[in-house]
């Protein structure tokens with residue numbers, strides 16, 4: 287699989303997801319401001335991928351710094367972190383990753399570590415997060431595969447695949463793992479307007495792996511569910527509140543309600559870094575509002591009349607009651623989620639985000 291992003295001596299190399307599926311081109315970010323632009327412009331997107339991208343942004347920012355003292359470097363780290371944190375508001379992985387890099391820096395600075403050693407350690411930390419992300423996706427796959435039908439059609443919304451992570455994917459990672467274990471799965475991929483993550487990215491990466499994929503318009507899932515043509519739904523997540531309410535790509539909530547209506551299991555696959563214990567419920571999750579031109583234009587061609595008002599929220603929130611299970615790298619969570627999430631957090635003894 288073509289890498290979503292890659293650390294190179296010259297900078298961070300990103301597969302340009304705005305150009306897929308017709309062009310496989312790359313953008314090399316040689317400083318942290320360019321990494322911020324790549325995240326904001328969705329050249330790289332997907333909660334885990336933008337988290338690791340931000341971590342690499344911190345690492346490259348510190349690496350390129352000419353600060354001659356720790357106090358000066360500490361001030362620069364604060365500016366770098368703020369710049370990256372301001373790129374997109376919903377995916378908590380972004381803030382979790384930046385905080386992990388700041389914690390690493392602060393511990394090294396507190397120990398009066400020489401600046402060259404700090405630079406090397408932050409690069410190592412960001413690259414370790416990259417490897418951890420791929421490992422977590424494969425663990426999610428192993429935990430979730432058995433939940434998918436032995437033979438049947440699975441609907442997914444947006445792209446929660448290798449292109450939304452450092453590789454293998456969350457929701458698509460579970461599909462990949464099921465196929466690797468002999469399940470015969472056809473995928474229905476919602477096109478997912480306006481950025482078309484499903485039509486352009488999910489279809490591209492699943493066909494790359496020879497997994498049969500059908501692209502649907504975003505208004506088709508209900509009819510296909512009513513006809514009995516969908517046996518399960520699996521999606522990713524951008525932020526999971528402490529009670530299990532889940533923010534994901536706009537349109538996810540509609541699919542979840544339809545799945546509940548038709549008795550179809552609805553699964554969320556996400557790493558622990560997507561769980562935000564500091565956010566009690568879904569109504570508190572900030573929802574990114576993106577440019578109207580993403581809706582009014584397609585391939586540069588205007589499709590709506592001048593003067594029409596436009597809505598373009600990038601995410602919506604699915605209440606926990608619509609979620610059958612949440613698949614993580616440490617196992618499968620079931621309702622009541624406030625209890626199961628807290629228990630897993632305690633067991634993991636992990637620094638779940640406090641963003």
Ligand SMILES: CSC[C@H]1O[C@H](OP(=O)(O)O)[C@H](O)[C@@H]1O
Pocket residue numbers: 331332333334443444445446447450451456457483521522523524534535536600
């Ligand atoms: C593996 S999480 C992917 C998650 O992120 C996507 O949002 P975006 O493409 O705007 O970054 C979408 O919500 C996916 O489910």
